Amino acid sequence: MDPYIERSPDGAVAIGTLDSLLNLARKNSEWYLLFATACCGIELMQTGGPRTDADRFGFVFRPTPRQADTIILAGTITYKMASRVRLLYEQMAEPRYVISMGSCANTGGPFYDSYPVVKGGDLILPVDVYVAGCPPRPEALIEALMLVQDKMAREPWLRKARGRWPDPKDPWPQPSAVLGSCAAAAKGPTPKG
Numbered sequence: 001m002d003p004y005i006e007r008s009p010d011g012a013v014a015i016g017t018l019d020s021l022l023n024l025a026r027k028n029s030e031w032y033l034l035f036a037t038a039c040c041g042i043e044l045m046q047t048g049g050p051r052t053d054a055d056r057f058g059f060v061f062r063p064t065p066r067q068a069d070t071i072i073l074a075g076t077i078t079y080k081m082a083s084r085v086r087l088l089y090e091q092m093a094e095p096r097y098v099i100s101m102g103s104c105a106n107t108g109g110p111f112y113d114s115y116p117v118v119k120g121g122d123l124i125l126p127v128d129v130y131v132a133g134c135p136p137r138p139e140a141l142i143e144a145l146m147l148v149q150d151k152m153a154r155e156p157w158l159r160k161a162r163g164r165w166p167d168p169k170d171p172w173p174q175p176s177a178v179l180g181s182c183a184a185a186a187k188g189p190t191p192k193g
Ligand code: SF4
Pocket: 038, 039, 040, 041, 074, 075, 076, 101, 102, 103, 104, 105, 109, 110, 133, 134, 135, 136
């Protein structure tokens, strides 16, 4: 909800919900994990550079999951890497968000037929925003980060705290089955005979 602003000769008084105030702070300091699994990572690095100037939106990269709000799946995810990606996600504090960047992270991309490639990051993490492209340009990634900002701005924290708001990620199945098959695939085929 937008705050109500009453102007007075000495300044102004803003009245809003506590949720709005919390979300205003959160959405303007969205820190994303500096992590990539393949060539989309080059565009991810470029997004943090001076030409794109992501800092003006409050997007700052962090090299540690413990201080990051958002993880970006940037690149092809192999079965060997899937459990590491999941581990990084689990080291992030709630609330946390996931962006799937590029064709490989969305569906397996040009390597869809390749046996070691996971056919979509949403098999291992609950993705909030998908970015199309091979690779997506930094501008597309900026838009995805802004969509996450929009989501942050709408989160009803106090209603959630009172149990009056269902978490849309709750029904998302735990990926143990997928990660189990990832581990099996990482070991390689079983020898015949
Ligand atoms: S989507 Fe294209 S650029 Fe991105 S990791 Fe896959 S092959 Fe590389």
